[in-house]
Amino acid sequence: MKHELNDDRLLELQSRLLPHGGERIGLMDASGQGITADLSLILSDLLKLGRFWPTDGIGLIPGPANRCHKNAYDYYDQHTDTHRLVTGFALGARRWFWHSWVAEVGADRILEVTVPKPLAAYYGHEVSGERLVEFFARHFIVAGDDDDPTDG
Numbered sequence: 001m002k003h004e005l006n007d008d009r010l011l012e013l014q015s016r017l018l019p020h021g022g023e024r025i026g027l028m029d030a031s032g033q034g035i036t037a038d039l040s041l042i043l044s045d046l047l048k049l050g051r052f053w054p055t056d057g058i059g060l061i062p063g064p065a066n067r068c069h070k071n072a073y074d075y076y077d078q079h080t081d082t083h084r085l086v087t088g089f090a091l092g093a094r095r096w097f098w099h100s101w102v103a104e105v106g107a108d109r110i111l112e113v114t115v116p117k118p119l120a121a122y123y124g125h126e127v128s129g130e131r132l133v134e135f136f137a138r139h140f141i142v143a144g145d146d147d148d149p150t151d152g
Contacts, residue, residue: 009043017089017096020052020121025089026097042087042098049125050088053103058118059111068114072100073136075113083111085132088124099124 014025063071069087076085083102090099101122102111112118127135 007043009040009047012047013043013089016050017091017121017123020091020123022091022095022120024095026095045125045131046088046123050123051125053086053110053122053124054108055110055118055121057109059109060116060118061111061113062116063113065114069100069135069138071113072102075111076102081105085127085135086110086122086124087127087135088122090119090123091121092119096123 010025010027017025061075063074072085072087076083079102082105084105085100086103087100088098089096090101099114099119099122101124102113103109103126104111110118110122
């Protein structure tokens with residue numbers, strides 16, 4: 001299912017992201033499906049809690065391609081004392097795509113756990129509590145979970 005930018009929340013997200021670069025927002029995962037059935041919840045959280053993350057000093061531990069949500073959760077699960085799980089959108093070649101990463105506790109330093117180089121910009125929010133349980137369930141059930149950031 002392809003999501004069109006006809007929802008006020010999608011338009012609001014677009015108005016926040018596109019001034020920072022890119023031509024559009026990609027809402028499809030690597031398998032060609034809509035990012036999730038709960039796009040409404042994701043958008044609400046992003047608009048309420050999302051922010052731009054600094055791109056200086058991004059650490060790199062590239063994991064399997066097109067598995068950012070699982071990679072981020074797996075890393076976070078092994079480093080819960082030192083890192084936070086973050087999900088949102090990242091700017092690839094020409095578009096923003098749904099993406100997850102981890103960040104150091106007590107700092108805004110991103111640790112990129114999927115792509116081999118830092119992306120141009122990151123907008124997202126920390127996932128914790130009940131949302132963390134939902135995140136785990138969603139991404140360990142769904143096989144292909146994100147876009148290829150290099151394909152524009």
